[in-house]
Amino acid sequence: MAAHKICLxxxxxxxxxxxxxxxxERKHIIRVDAIPTSGNSINDVSIYSSVLNSWxxxxxxxxxxxxxxxxxxxxxxxxxxSIPKEIQDAYSYVSxxxxxxxxxxxxxxxxxxxxxxxxxKPECAITVSMRKRIVDSFHSAELERSGxxxxxxxxxxCVLHNLLECSEGLGSQPKCVLKADEKFVSAxxxxxxxxxxxxxxxxxxxxxxAVLGILQSGxxxxxxxxxxxxxxxxxxxxxxxxxxxxxxGSSDGIDIQPWKQLSKFSLEKNxxxxxxxxxxxxxGATLGCI
Amino acid sequence: MIKSNLMSSREKAAQPAPxxxxxxxxxxxxxxxSEKKSSxxxxxxxxxxxxxxxxxxxxELLGIPNFLRGVIPxxxxxxxxxxxxxxxxxxxxxxxxxxxxxxxxxxxxxxxxLDGSVEEIVRTMRPDIYFKNKELVNYKEQALINRxxxxxxxxxxxxxxxxxxxxxxxxxxxxxxAYQAPNFYFARVVAVDARTRNFYRDQLRAxxxxxxxxxxxxxxxxxxxxxxxxxxxxxxxxxxKSGQLVRPSKINSELMALRTLAVNNQVRLAGLxxxxxxxxxxxxxxxxxxxxxxDYPSLLNFAEALQKSDIAFGVQQFVSRPTGAEKMxxxxxxxxxxxxx
Numbered sequence: 001m002a003a004h005k006i007c008l009x010x011x012x013x014x015x016x017x018x019x020x021x022x023x024x025e026r027k028h029i030i031r032v033d034a035i036p037t038s039g040n041s042i043n044d045v046s047i048y049s050s051v052l053n054s055w056x057x058x059x060x061x062x063x064x065x066x067x068x069x070x071x072x073x074x075x076x077x078x079x080x081x082s083i084p085k086e087i088q089d090a091y092s093y094v095s096x097x098x099x100x101x102x103x104x105x106x107x108x109x110x111x112x113x114x115x116x117x118x119x120x121k122p123e124c125a126i127t128v129s130m131r132k133r134i135v136d137s138f139h140s141a142e143l144e145r146s147g148x149x150x151x152x153x154x155x156x157x158c159v160l161h162n163l164l165e166c167s168e169g170l171g172s173q174p175k176c177v178l179k180a181d182e183k184f185v186s187a188x189x190x191x192x193x194x195x196x197x198x199x200x201x202x203x204x205x206x207x208x209x210a211v212l213g214i215l216q217s218g219x220x221x222x223x224x225x226x227x228x229x230x231x232x233x234x235x236x237x238x239x240x241x242x243x244x245x246x247x248x249g250s251s252d253g254i255d256i257q258p259w260k261q262l263s264k265f266s267l268e269k270n271x272x273x274x275x276x277x278x279x280x281x282x283x284g285a286t287l288g289c290i
Numbered sequence: 291m292i293k294s295n296l297m298s299s300r301e302k303a304a305q306p307a308p309x310x311x312x313x314x315x316x317x318x319x320x321x322x323x324s325e326k327k328s329s330x331x332x333x334x335x336x337x338x339x340x341x342x343x344x345x346x347x348x349x350e351l352l353g354i355p356n357f358l359r360g361v362i363p364x365x366x367x368x369x370x371x372x373x374x375x376x377x378x379x380x381x382x383x384x385x386x387x388x389x390x391x392x393x394x395x396x397x398x399x400x401x402x403x404l405d406g407s408v409e410e411i412v413r414t415m416r417p418d419i420y421f422k423n424k425e426l427v428n429y430k431e432q433a434l435i436n437r438x439x440x441x442x443x444x445x446x447x448x449x450x451x452x453x454x455x456x457x458x459x460x461x462x463x464x465x466x467x468a469y470q471a472p473n474f475y476f477a478r479v480v481a482v483d484a485r486t487r488n489f490y491r492d493q494l495r496a497x498x499x500x501x502x503x504x505x506x507x508x509x510x511x512x513x514x515x516x517x518x519x520x521x522x523x524x525x526x527x528x529x530x531k532s533g534q535l536v537r538p539s540k541i542n543s544e545l546m547a548l549r550t551l552a553v554n555n556q557v558r559l560a561g562l563x564x565x566x567x568x569x570x571x572x573x574x575x576x577x578x579x580x581x582x583x584x585d586y587p588s589l590l591n592f593a594e595a596l597q598k599s600d601i602a603f604g605v606q607q608f609v610s611r612p613t614g615a616e617k618m619x620x621x622x623x624x625x626x627x628x629x630x631x
Binding site: 015016036037038039044046047050051054110113114126128130136138139142149152153154155158161162165166194224251287288 | 291293295296297298355483484487488491504508514516537604
């Protein structure tokens with residue numbers, strides 16, 4: 001029997017690392033973990049390497065074939081760009097749009113673009129940009145030597161879209177995912193043709209009513225969408241926050257459900273998956289390894 | 291599936307596209323390239339030899355430049371007769387400076403050198419951040435004797451800063467706490483949880499000039515260990531009284547005064563009698579390495595009393611670490627400058 005590749009998914013943010021060990025081809029989750037860190041591991045790669053190294057040394061792990069890292073959308077720049085029909089070179093248009101929408105030098109960023117519905121006749125593009133300095137820090141020789149250099153570096157919204165597609169499936173009607181962490185909240189709506197709306201909420205403004213506000217704002221542009229929200233992230237584990245948000249949502253006709261299960265994925269027996277909803281980003285990141 | 295991998299295109303860009311090469315071309319080139327390789331290797335060896343000779347001549351004539359200090363192994367320095375160690379530093383080195391561990395959880399696997407001075411440790415951790423844009427208000431340009439009142443006040447500021455930044459209760463503990471003149475601090479901290487860690491971090495960050503964090507590790511019981519280091523607020527030379535060289539006959543009375551001041555503040559210093567003496571052309575330097583089991587508030591009171599006193603000893607290094615529940619041991623390195631006669 002051929003051995004399946006095991007991928008380590010790591011979600012970084014200001015206060016911690018979320019880790020998932022997954023066989024992405026078999027859609028089998030071996031273990032998940034959440035480790036608090038001091039400092040932002042995406043800005044300081046030494047935190048990423050020391051915490052991950054320490055975790056790997058203190059756990060008996062199978063051989064890992066690749067590492068995929070995901071970062072919060074707030075650590076980069078994400079844009080949904082509608083592409084006018086008359087545009088002939090979509091990439092140039094998206095690059096120009098990006099350069100004119102930011103107040104710093106576009107050359108300081110590394111950008112990747114995914115076109116929808118296809119690259120030949122794109123109608124929309126999702127762009128993910130990050131400071132070159134940060135991307136380069138993940139290419140360092142030190143990380144290479146320690147075997148912790150990631151093969152994939154993606155924004156959390158992209159990996160959650162992929163996870164939603166692989167688990168629940170996407171159709172013509174948009175589905176909503178809400179990822180609420182202690183320092184940042186993001187919500188997005190995706191359908192089979194790609195993400196259709198993104199809403200973000202910075203750390204200083206996070207409250208159940210403010211989160212409901214961004215959900216209402218998103219649904220306002222998608223009147224036909226079914227008002228069901230998959231809720232994951234650090235705050236989904238805080239019962240007081242989750243309960244208050246669910247009550248507020250139901251009063252507004254929005255059904256906010258904790259995202260605690262992944263259909264089409266199997267879980268390792270006898271492992272602890274109590275933090276599954278916090279580690280969705282890390283699990284989604286491993287799908288990049290397929 | 292969205293394919294938006296930021297790691298992907300770098301390698302492709304770095305590697306030139308493969309070019310189709312005919313087999314004959316390859317064979318012909320092989321012979322030429324092997325000849326070239328052997329001659330190039332010989333040249334390289336010769337260049338290396340020349341470089342080595344030039345380096346040794348340079349070091350013998352001009353001494354070890356600053357940026358190479360600590361890089362060249364001590365055995366090589368001794369073999370070439372380039373050692374500049376003073377008697378005091380030699381004794382300190384052999385005695386072994388207090389051990390500072392960065393990770394805290396495993397003494398046998400530290401991430402930074404053991405037996406290193408605080409400054410060496412900080413250098414090892416993040417030299418790029420540490421030495422960038424540093425302004426030490428001309429500390430090193432000051433006359434040695436002026437550094438004493440500065441050190442006394444800096445030591446008090448450092449202890450006071452950490453005292454104020456540490457929240458009451460059992461939320462924060464220290465595995466290592468260190469100061470080195472002029473104003474470097476290093477602490478290996480244990481916080482019971484992320485909330486306490488964040489609170490402490492915010493408190494300390496607001497009270498120091500430079501705040502750098504590293505080596506965060508979460509232990510099995512959920513507590514978080516991490517290092518902080520940087521520069522704390524410095525005293526101003528303009529507000530300090532300038533000192534005078536102590537007469538040699540007064541060294542013992544200065545030591546007695548130091549001991550008395552310490553005892554008055556519930557700090558019992560051991561090792562005051564074993565001082566190390568260096569003689570230079572114009573002055574003598576007395577270094578005293580003392581240890582104490584005093585608690586933190588007593589040390590803070592002692593530091594305050596020392597900076598207000600006329601005692602001619604400054605504190606050039608302080609390292610503290612726990613020795614059991616509610617107990618700590620600290621090592622203080624005092625320095626005094628005396629006239630030769």
